[in-house]
Amino acid sequence: xxxxxxxxxxxxxxxxxxxxxxxxxxxxxxxxxxxxxxxxxxxxxxxxxxxxxxxxxxxxxxxxxxxxxxxxxxxxxxxxxxxxxxxxxxxxxxxxxxxxxxxxxxxxxxxxxxxxxxxxxxxxxxxxxxxxxxxxxxxxxxxxxxxxxxxxxxxxxxxxxxxxxxxxxxxxxxxxxxxxxxxxxxxxxxxxxxxxxxxxx
Numbered sequence: 001x002x003x004x005x006x007x008x009x010x011x012x013x014x015x016x017x018x019x020x021x022x023x024x025x026x027x028x029x030x031x032x033x034x035x036x037x038x039x040x041x042x043x044x045x046x047x048x049x050x051x052x053x054x055x056x057x058x059x060x061x062x063x064x065x066x067x068x069x070x071x072x073x074x075x076x077x078x079x080x081x082x083x084x085x086x087x088x089x090x091x092x093x094x095x096x097x098x099x100x101x102x103x104x105x106x107x108x109x110x111x112x113x114x115x116x117x118x119x120x121x122x123x124x125x126x127x128x129x130x131x132x133x134x135x136x137x138x139x140x141x142x143x144x145x146x147x148x149x150x151x152x153x154x155x156x157x158x159x160x161x162x163x164x165x166x167x168x169x170x171x172x173x174x175x176x177x178x179x180x181x182x183x184x185x186x187x188x189x190x191x192x193x194x195x196x197x198x199x200x201x
Contacts, residue, residue, distance in 0.1 A: 002043050002057035010067045012042035017063030018124055021055045022139060030139045031105070034097050035060070035117070037124025039191050045091055047073055060140075061121070061130055089194050096190045100183045105142040108181040110151045113141045115180035118161065118168065120187065128170040155179065 002008060004024050012019060019036040033055055036042055046053035047070040059065075077084045104113055117140050121130060137152065138145040155161045160176045162169035170176060177184065 001059060002053055002055075004054060004056040005052055008043040008046040008053050008070050010069055011044050011047045011073050012036075012057070013066040013068065014038055014040070014042075014124075015064040015066065016125070017059050017065045018061035018121060018130075019057055019065070020060040020136075020140070021057050023054070024056050030056070031142050032140045033101065034094050035120055035124065035140070036094070037121075039090065039124065039194075040094055041087070041090055043070070044073075044087060048077065048087070060136055061125060061132070063125075093190050093194055097187045100186055104181060104183040108183065110141055110143050110147065111154050112179060112181040113183075114148075114151050114155065115160070115176050116184040116187075117141060118155075118170065119173070119176055119180055119184050122170050122173070123188065123191075128173075130168055131166055132168050133166045 001012065001019070014037050017037075019040070019042045021033045021036065021042065022030045023033055024030050034040070036057075042057045043053060045051075077087065104116065108116075114137070121132075122128060134145055134148050134152070138148040141148060141151065143151065152161070152163050155176070156163050158175065158179070160170075160172045160179060162171055
């Protein structure tokens with residue numbers, strides 16, 4: 001969708017798709033910077049600043065989105081201070097998530113990080129079941145693929161999730177929230193304050 005180290009030709013607004021923004025290292029390893037649902041926009045900051053995007057953006061969960069030419073967005077922003085404020089709020093929410101994610105990946109254990117990430121995905125997609133491969137899960141949580149199987153199995157054996165043939169099912173949301181680290185609530189509360197995510201609690 002948007003390769004790393006490239007100019008942004010379009011900005012992407014997910015309606016039902018889930019996008020992932022990742023940093024790609026020289027050896028090919030990847031680590032997620034942010035997850036984008038209806039609360040975010042892909043390529044927005046690089047579009048508004050005219051800078052090269054250093055992150056790779058791709059659709060993690062298939063669904064609908066609006067692709068708006070970057071130049072068209074910039075024209076509309078220049079004509080509407082209200083639109084600029086709205087976009088800056090979304091970018092700020094994304095910055096909160098990215099910063100919290102750095103702390104989370106450095107200081108919290110993998111099961112808590114996976115619980116956080118699954119809850120965030122559930123909030124954004126509005127469903128308790130969604131497709132996710134172990135490869136994607138490993139990138140999202142920031143662990144090796146060989147590690148993610150054990151991490152997911154721990155949550156599965158606790159009765160919090162089901163995981164079969166690449167399909168994740170949230171079985172116990174309250175239990176998953178109890179297992180997640182504090183970062184989930186911080187990111188969720190920021191999105192709620194801005195009215196960016198419709199969640200069914």
